Amino acid sequence: MKIVVDANVPAAEACFETLGEVVRLPGREIDAAALRDADALVVRSITRVDRTMIEAARRAGSRLGFVGSCTIGTDHIDREALSEHGIAFASAPGCNAEAVVDYVLASLLTLAEREGWQLASRRVGIVGVGNVGGRLLGRLTAMGIDCLACDPPRVELQGVGRPATAGFVDLDTLVDACDVICLHTPLVRRGPHATYHLLDAQRISALAPDTVLLNAGRGDCVDGAALRQRLAGQADLTAVLDVWETEPAIDTALADLAAIATPHVAGYSLDGKLRGTHQVYHALCRHLGLSTRLTLEDLLPPPAVSRLALNAGLAPEEALRLCLRSVYDVRRDHDSLRRESRRQGMAQGFDACRAGYPLRREAATLVVELGAEAGHLAPLLRGAGLHVVD
Ligand SMILES: NC(=O)c1ccc[n+]([C@@H]2O[C@H](COP(=O)([O-])OP(=O)(O)OC[C@H]3O[C@@H](n4cnc5c(N)ncnc54)[C@H](O)[C@@H]3O)[C@@H](O)[C@H]2O)c1
């Protein structure tokens, strides 16, 4: 059994060599020829597994029977074509959702520090309330932050056994009423809830001055040219962009105008990536009728920083910023994209930052000890997802 695996999939040998021969290839170079004698393909989101590729592989005699994507997003996969060719598919729902929420909190706390405001004074609008948006809503609400949510497909599906959507609003209401807008929608090109350019030129021009717009869903959900125009012309918005149109050759002018610009790494915690690999390994074992031998715990090392002790003297948001930065500092990712895109050009710099991504863990891996005088920090820190012990 031959399994072709994207070179950026961590722990691929540990997982997939228990099932067959593993062949590693750069994700952007995996094509039909690479699949000629493959039984399974394991990718992340940069390999386009489309009809042309699948049909060319089949014409070349490929016996490909399984495709797995170790990611949440699946817009790079033509699932209809896979199913027509009898190829099983699995993705990794929710795998890196906690990491994306860490990214959002780290970004908002960084902006608040830079611009001199408090997160507690802002109303946050969340668009797309699935694994990522739902966790974000949960953490922000637990932190006492005022939130609005928008998810029309979820509202349509509500009923027995589905999470409540009472209080959800439509997108224009959310855009009107929120100081911070966080996009966590998948890329859907067609249909009643299409998200392609969900934030189009009209909605971008309707954003109130001082709005923070954060996109960690998919780049195509925002009209990048319209956003660039607004940022260049009025300079009254703050953009936090992790995802972009035309990655990795993204709009350099837009990246320069964004307050925080990162190379599609919001979900790049080690925990999130390994969870993605493990979910796909699990699915491939099931597909082959085999039992799994490895648990996620077998793959995860202990965190480099696991404990922090806080005493009196820190304001609540300052304490939270300090704790989150000890697990993840978004400024490092922003700086490395600036540096590498200048050094190597945007497309190569973008991919280099991702391929050489430093070790990052999730907020939940940090234990925060609070001294007797710091007990009042507990609700905010716990709400933000940290493991607090008094
Ligand atoms: N930047 C990153 O590193 C990163 C990491 C993980 C996921 N993502 C992206 O974020 C997306 C969301 O992730 P998730 O795990 O929450 O997915 P999910 O499928 O659990 O949730 C997506 C939610 O968006 C909603 N939605 C769909 N169309 C909508 C619309 N028109 N308006 C409002 N809401 C809409 C869905 O109903 C669903 O509740 C993924 O599809 C992926 O593209 C990016």
Ligand SMILES: O=C(O)[C@H](O)[C@H](O)COP(=O)(O)O
């Ligand atoms: O969809 C996802 O899970 C995320 O966008 C994920 O972080 C993508 O990672 P990549 O495929 O870019 O390595």
